[in-house]
Amino acid sequence: MKKLLTLLFTALVAITLAACGGGNGDGDSSGSDDGDTKKLVVGATAVPHAEILEQAAPILKEKGIELEITEFSGYELINQALVEGDLDANFFQHIPYLELEKEEKGYDIVNAGGIHIEPIGIYSKKYESLEDVEDGATVLISSNKPDHGRILALFEQEGLITLADGVEKGSATLEDIVENPKNLEFDFEYAPEILPQVYNQGEGDLVVINSNYALEFDINPLNDSLAIEEGSQDNPYVNVIAVNAGDENKEEIKTLVEVLQSKEIQDFIIETYAGAVVPASE
Known part of the structure; x- marks a missing residue:
């Protein structure tokens, strides 16, 4: 029964929250009808990751970045989707999980920046x-x-x-x-x-x-x-934005991390989750 429930949950993946004609498929975040707008497809689990990204979307839009969020019900497929180019970034995992995935599956993905801790x-x-x-x-x-x-x-x-x-x-x-x-x-x-x-x-x-x-x-x-668990700043289980190696230097990825680490989004985390989710800056 346990395994059946697990399979049912992991099968419910890739629900697009910000429908913009679907993912760009090849991980190219520059595709857009507007030459001045870049598109980022970010994979995330629902709570709090997708909710935090939704809060960041209007801020990113003002900075010329269209954010498309693809929601996953479980962890297993999100890094694979990133590596295969279906996503430009993902937001669901803490650093030890990322490191284990890299070790066991050979993924060449990196931490682009820490956002919050989930005790x-x-x-x-x-x-x-x-x-x-x-x-x-x-x-x-x-x-x-x-x-x-x-x-x-x-x-x-x-x-x-x-x-x-x-x-x-x-x-x-x-x-x-x-x-x-x-x-x-x-x-x-x-x-x-x-x-x-x-x-x-x-x-x-x-x-x-x-x-x-x-x-x-x-x-x-x-x-x-x-x-x-205490959600202190030195907690090693900070949840991060992960990208394929080299993409952490892209301006749109840097902007995504900057917005998520901004006071506006960190205040949203504090006010919305009242300690159940803690900003990495706290």
Whole structure:
């Protein structure tokens, strides 16, 4: 059932939000009826990435850039679409995820600039506090390996486990747990986009959810979580604009990043998400 749900979610991809005759297909962002206007096709997951891009679109238009947003329901195909030239950039991933994709798939893509952080949280339909967690409780976490280190760091921060000495924050694996006094059972077979549904259905004793997917299902990361990751500036899980290597020097890409890092957009993030999404500048 888990795998079926995952396939259903990942199949719902490429929904164009700003319909302008579809993507340009070859990644050429210069195609336009107006010689002074450049077009950028950016792939993104819905919340908060596509919402932030929609807020930036009018500002970009004033700067001579027409923004077309292509929405994806899951992570798996977005970097592939970028590499294949269907997108000029994408906006959905943090740096550890990007680095793992490059290592495992050989993608020649780069970070063009950090925009925001989505703190990860621990949720439960069974417990009102982490102090109530019982022996042998099940913990449902993302199958996304780059998130495992940050999840385990959060559990250690909350006193639920102890990790081996010398393990860097964010790089821990389940094998690095040296103390687990409540004998928590970690299940990492779930695609991250499935976890909010799993939580709402009451599966698992504890469920760890990325804030972007929590928000899509009207789960408030600040009010509904039992514990949430700190969204400080030195958090390594900043979400970035990614482009094919070399494109980071294009003026339109630089302008996209500048607009997304501007005070106007950063203020929008603060006011809209009230701490569930944190500007990278904060």
